[in-house]
Amino acid sequence: MTAAIAPRLLRWAKRHGRHDLPWQRRSGSRNRIAYRVWVAEIMLQQTQVATVIPYFQRFMRAFPSVRALADAPLDDVLAHWSGLGYYARARNLHRAARLVRDEHRGRLPTQRAPLETLPGIGRSTAAAIVAQTDGQPEAILDGNVKRVLARYHAVPGWPGETAVARQLWTLAEQETPQRDVAAYTQAIMDLGATVCTRRRPGCETCPLAGDCQAYAAGRVGDYPGARPQRQKPQRRRVFAVLWNNAGKIMLTRRAPTGIWGGLWCLPEWPDEASCRDWLAGYGLTGTAEPLAPIEHAFTHFRLQLVPLQAVIRRPRRVADAASGDWYSLDAALRLGLPAPIRSLLASLQTQQQENQDGAHGALRKTG
DNA sequence: AAGCCGGGGAT
DNA sequence: ATCCCAGGCTT
Numbered sequence: 001m002t003a004a005i006a007p008r009l010l011r012w013a014k015r016h017g018r019h020d021l022p023w024q025r026r027s028g029s030r031n032r033i034a035y036r037v038w039v040a041e042i043m044l045q046q047t048q049v050a051t052v053i054p055y056f057q058r059f060m061r062a063f064p065s066v067r068a069l070a071d072a073p074l075d076d077v078l079a080h081w082s083g084l085g086y087y088a089r090a091r092n093l094h095r096a097a098r099l100v101r102d103e104h105r106g107r108l109p110t111q112r113a114p115l116e117t118l119p120g121i122g123r124s125t126a127a128a129i130v131a132q133t134d135g136q137p138e139a140i141l142d143g144n145v146k147r148v149l150a151r152y153h154a155v156p157g158w159p160g161e162t163a164v165a166r167q168l169w170t171l172a173e174q175e176t177p178q179r180d181v182a183a184y185t186q187a188i189m190d191l192g193a194t195v196c197t198r199r200r201p202g203c204e205t206c207p208l209a210g211d212c213q214a215y216a217a218g219r220v221g222d223y224p225g226a227r228p229q230r231q232k233p234q235r236r237r238v239f240a241v242l243w244n245n246a247g248k249i250m251l252t253r254r255a256p257t258g259i260w261g262g263l264w265c266l267p268e269w270p271d272e273a274s275c276r277d278w279l280a281g282y283g284l285t286g287t288a289e290p291l292a293p294i295e296h297a298f299t300h301f302r303l304q305l306v307p308l309q310a311v312i313r314r315p316r317r318v319a320d321a322a323s324g325d326w327y328s329l330d331a332a333l334r335l336g337l338p339a340p341i342r343s344l345l346a347s348l349q350t351q352q353q354e355n356q357d358g359a360h361g362a363l364r365k366t367g
Numbered sequence: 368a369a370g371c372c373g374g375g376g377a378t
Numbered sequence: 379a380t381c382c383c384a385g386g387c388t389t
Contacts, residue, residue, distance in 0.1 A: 046372090046374090047374080083374070084374075085372080160368095160369090198377090199378065298374085299371085299372070299373070338373080339375090
């Protein structure tokens, strides 16, 4: 049996913990604080702190309260989430905000159980909210805590396995103190993020190294066990970069579920042939121009995006199921877009501006 | 229990 | 190129 880790973690965190994260601010009402912690916790799911911070700042400026978020259109929320990934988080957050507005009088529940009934809030996120806002002794188990506990107690196996996760939850509950829970929760996450890192851990400065079982065995790198690797399938999709005679580009809204759910996207086709067929039916007379393909990696597959660019002088067909709406590039870039599509449209915008600058330069030369 | 869901940082 | 990150939902 090992000693409790909480006292050492609390002492360590006082000096070395992170105390200036944007969602740690203590000013405002309890509900306002809980709202900020909630949004941060959702953004931080499978996303690193440094990535989240700018998104969090912009999100809070746009949606400063639960009610502001609930009253906003989903499109605005997705636009502010664009580039963060896991867009179900944004849809669930928005749905949950409306539930809080309509069924909880605009106040976030203060207990773990009712929080867990809201979409997007699981056990760990609910625990994080009540621990950080109210100091309730509820255990969290995120990636940092899993790593610290797996090493300290030398728990073998991949945490994705149910049995391993169950052990880690038990340990997390045992280590969570009855007081100073907010500080403890932050401390164990800070240790995992800055000292007990996945690779090259700083065991020399770790406050738990004295009785860390993985460290004692010289096997820190073996914990937690790695996910069994599987090879990812490769996919290839053709995307129509279709302009009309007004210089606007066609975008379609994707289905609410599945990959890039609810986001705006270029019309997507399984191959060039089907895309060209559709373009021909749309009134394209010339040939479509292939643009440079984009490689994009997901957790579970790789995607090659093949853009096919065309200009329609006089659209002759009424909109079909594959058709969408026309947007200027400026307007398009303000929508919720998948990251690679945003990248593609941004490069098109840069090209346009360079062409314009070139034209101005030429004009100036001749004039 | 296993698969799905993004994008980026670190190595 | 590979792994994984302040996980949760669906099947």
